[in-house]
Amino acid sequence: MSKGICGACMKRCPVNAITKDGHDKAKCRMKAYGDAAKELATSYGGDGKQTAGCALCQTNVPCEFRNPNKAVVRV
Ligand code: SF4
Numbered sequence: 343m344s345k346g347i348c349g350a351c352m353k354r355c356p357v358n359a360i361t362k363d364g365h366d367k368a369k370c371r372m373k374a375y376g377d378a379a380k381e382l383a384t385s386y387g388g389d390g391k392q393t394a395g396c397a398l399c400q401t402n403v404p405c406e407f408r409n410p411n412k413a414v415v416r417v
Contacts, residue, residue, distance in 0.1 A: 351399040370395040
């Protein structure tokens with residue numbers, strides 16, 4: 343939501359981890375992997391807060407394959 347007007351990603355999230363206030367990464371992580379991803383990341387010395395989510399919010403949205411804010415150049 344670069345301009346805060348689209349919101350397609352918010353509708354795609356099954357656990358409401360994305361709101362106008364931001365991205366609740368703990369809720370996101372728990373949806374996809376529970377504590378397993380956090381434990382794996384920390385076991386390798388990583389940051390347990392930086393794990394992947396389910397990615398539904400990145401599919402079937404206007405910015406999935408292109409930047410919808412970028413002007414279309416016709417030739
Ligand atoms: S990755 Fe999944 S759980 Fe996380 S914000 Fe996106 S849709 Fe929601």
